[in-house]
Amino acid sequence: MSDVANEYQGKATMEKITSLAKRRGFVFQSSEIYGGQNGAWDYGPLGIELKNRIARAWWKEMTQLHDDIAGLDAAILMHPRTWEASGHVENFTDPLVDCKKCKVRFRADQIPPENLAAKKCPDCGGELTDTRKFNLMFKTHIGPAEDSASVIYLRPETAQGIYVNYKNIVQSNRMKIPFGIAQIGKAFRNEIVTKNFIFRTCEFEQMEMQYFVKPGTDEEWFNEWRNRRWAYYEKLGIKTENLRWHQHGPGELAHYAKDAYDIEYLFPMGWRELEGVHNRTNYDLTRHAEYSGKDLQYIDQDNNERYIPYIIETSAGLTRNLLMILCDAYDEEKVADKGNDDDWRTVLRFHPAVAPVTAAVLPLMKKDGLAELAQDIRRELKEDFTTDYDQSGAIGRRYRRQDEAGTPFCVTIDYDSKDNGTVTLRFRDSMEQVRVHRAELAARLHREIKAYRRMK
Numbered sequence: 001m002s003d004v005a006n007e008y009q010g011k012a013t014m015e016k017i018t019s020l021a022k023r024r025g026f027v028f029q030s031s032e033i034y035g036g037q038n039g040a041w042d043y044g045p046l047g048i049e050l051k052n053r054i055a056r057a058w059w060k061e062m063t064q065l066h067d068d069i070a071g072l073d074a075a076i077l078m079h080p081r082t083w084e085a086s087g088h089v090e091n092f093t094d095p096l097v098d099c100k101k102c103k104v105r106f107r108a109d110q111i112p113p114e115n116l117a118a119k120k121c122p123d124c125g126g127e128l129t130d131t132r133k134f135n136l137m138f139k140t141h142i143g144p145a146e147d148s149a150s151v152i153y154l155r156p157e158t159a160q161g162i163y164v165n166y167k168n169i170v171q172s173n174r175m176k177i178p179f180g181i182a183q184i185g186k187a188f189r190n191e192i193v194t195k196n197f198i199f200r201t202c203e204f205e206q207m208e209m210q211y212f213v214k215p216g217t218d219e220e221w222f223n224e225w226r227n228r229r230w231a232y233y234e235k236l237g238i239k240t241e242n243l244r245w246h247q248h249g250p251g252e253l254a255h256y257a258k259d260a261y262d263i264e265y266l267f268p269m270g271w272r273e274l275e276g277v278h279n280r281t282n283y284d285l286t287r288h289a290e291y292s293g294k295d296l297q298y299i300d301q302d303n304n305e306r307y308i309p310y311i312i313e314t315s316a317g318l319t320r321n322l323l324m325i326l327c328d329a330y331d332e333e334k335v336a337d338k339g340n341d342d343d344w345r346t347v348l349r350f351h352p353a354v355a356p357v358t359a360a361v362l363p364l365m366k367k368d369g370l371a372e373l374a375q376d377i378r379r380e381l382k383e384d385f386t387t388d389y390d391q392s393g394a395i396g397r398r399y400r401r402q403d404e405a406g407t408p409f410c411v412t413i414d415y416d417s418k419d420n421g422t423v424t425l426r427f428r429d430s431m432e433q434v435r436v437h438r439a440e441l442a443a444r445l446h447r448e449i450k451a452y453r454r455m456k
Contacts, residue, residue: 012330017323047356070169076188086288095108098128104123115128156187164292166296177309196267199267212310244266245264267323267327275314276314277313329349329406346400361389403428
């Protein structure tokens, strides 16, 4: 095999990720039988399990491990004044240009400046239209009449649902500053350009936490949450060489932000934003107090103070995290030297805490009661783990299928399992195999998951 081919072998490309995602049931194009819906994707059996586990890992990190953070699930449809107060009606726009010749639509800030200045299409060389603003919010109507009074929006972010409920949570849960509110939910943006698989889509899910702090302590908490969010990705086993910080410069800062950093990940298409950590000052609560006429000051009874809190935001896309984890886990490994370059395996090195399937149960043979014994063992494991069962084909081929699905453990039932009650436990990353007694199997899996460290 040539050096170029060897370099390509093992490298995650968007084509490989997209192909594997469809082949193994992670992600499908929405409405594919009708030609597909641009900017929308469906999550198959492995995809929804992976997505749910990523969400649960984030939720545990934010709420279960932090006594000062409460959860919320706000409605997608909110009062239209919410989006006026937040600035989305006026400011939530992208610059749009079209090519008059090839009819391709571009975001003006994502084409080469020389093309924009010359009004020349980067694809075909045709003439570009003048730049115009394009609001990204989806607009619809509520109620029987479609008029200006019935206009409502699909939320473009989940943060505003937290801000308008902040006083409710303070009062109902007796929260004291500093404290946070966490939420996972759908958001919708009428993106001009959707590309790179599920990286940028019109319908997606966000994982956001808004941390309310006393003015003057915001910089300290901003730095603290930067450290915590970086440590979270390390805990998930993400390769740190594929992560970096990007600070927003003066021209990049949002109108509400005092400071902002992005955690960027090295995707196959280059460095892209993974999660934002923002110091939003007291802009949001001040605006909502102004537009609603409600007093949104925090009352500090211990110190006899009243003030509008500052907000430190951590905001990550759930589906973008899923793509990142797919890319980071993807590996192609030569597993044996047989005098040729053909014996490679594709493996997804998911952390067991987020792997769609924790353990696959595989009878060595279908006959002699091995299949029935394997099903019994699977039923025992189901109480604590997500399992798969596969009895078709050679055992080596079944191991490869599980490697490609990212299953961290395989449990093989053979004739010794009938005689002495032991099974073979195979580890995905090392391909090591050990004998474990059936009665100790669940406890061993729990220990292995807790102690997991990625090999490469």
